[in-house]
Amino acid sequence: MHDILFTPVKLGAIELANRIIMAPMTRDRAGPGDVPTDLMVEYYRQRAGAGLIITEGTQPSPEGKGYWRTPGIYTQEQIDGWARVAEAVHAEGGKIVMQLMHVGRVVVPSNRGYEAGIIAPSAIACADEVPGPDGVPVACDTPRAMTQEDIFRVTEEFVAAARNARAAGIDGVELHCASGYLVNQFLNSASNQRNDAFGGPPEQRVAFAELLLGRMADAIGANRVGVRISPGNPYNGMDPADPEPLFSALLQAADNVGNARTGEGLAYAHVIDMALTDLDTLAMVRSNWSGPIIANNNLKPESGSALLAEKRADAISFGRAFIANPDLPARIRSEAPLAKPDYAHLYTGDDKGYTDYPTL
Ligand SMILES: Cc1cc2nc3c(=O)[nH]c(=O)nc-3n(C[C@H](O)[C@H](O)[C@H](O)COP(=O)(O)O)c2cc1C
16 A cells, blocks of 8 residues: 555655655653663664654754753764664664754753753744753743854854764754754744844845755765755744745755755755645745655655655655554555554653554
């Protein structure tokens, strides 16, 4: 069943055996030093039947961490940990891209386990609360507005992170521009009230994302860099109104980043289709972007197959379905029933509700 999901596809330089992608999911299982653990190796190995795994959001620097036990990619120990993950996924025939996630102002300091700054485009606190180490939501502090020096420093942290991911054997990186984290904070006028070249109209609010994508493309190749967006997402204090001008500008800039460098675009655009407005998000992306599209959000095998058949997307990502179904592609193939996630153990830190879901 759903044969179209089981056809190969190329996302930039990355060749996928099928079009079923595991969406990035934070699971709070990193060890001391924010190093990937053996448990994480096992978790990702179990899910390597996906055409592509996109890792949980991974911080490029200490400042990029806001949640509890999220992994990093800026120390040698972290690189070595991710190398074990990549090796395990590749040994099973899978592919793996790392999501680079900098939280910006969305920080609970006690989640970090060390002192580091809280930075954002403007000194405006996130109105949403964030879970602390015990899971209880905490109000966010007011961030420090980034100077232009900060912008270039953070850009170089992303470049180093992308190089580190490749050094670990990871196939590429995805820039997290969604869900109200740092890059999204630059994109959105509710969090970006800068008066310089990185603020103002949509064409300038996309400048930080464009800079990051361009510098990472220079470092590891445009065809190994993807971008994730969630137009119209109100999460973490984003103003969801009128996403079209902003995301058209972002996608055109992102398209240009790859094509101008190599004649070949970035690897993919990964689109969380919030479906909260009248905007046909996937059509908007298609008309502003020449590369492959991964569609996400609330999709089922049927609706995902339909998007592929209609050529509205080139691959489909599933988040929650991969939590409880490590062998999701095999289950979709055989139309087996899907297990339900154990939501109480999403972030609890051990194997329960993480690596203990059986295969068929
Ligand atoms: C436990 C959990 C953690 C998540 N963490 C991330 C993350 O680190 N980065 C990200 O871009 N999205 C994250 N998401 C969003 C998912 O990637 C996906 O967009 C969302 O679950 C909707 O897809 P689904 O309907 O197939 O689950 C997370 C979702 C869940 C359920």
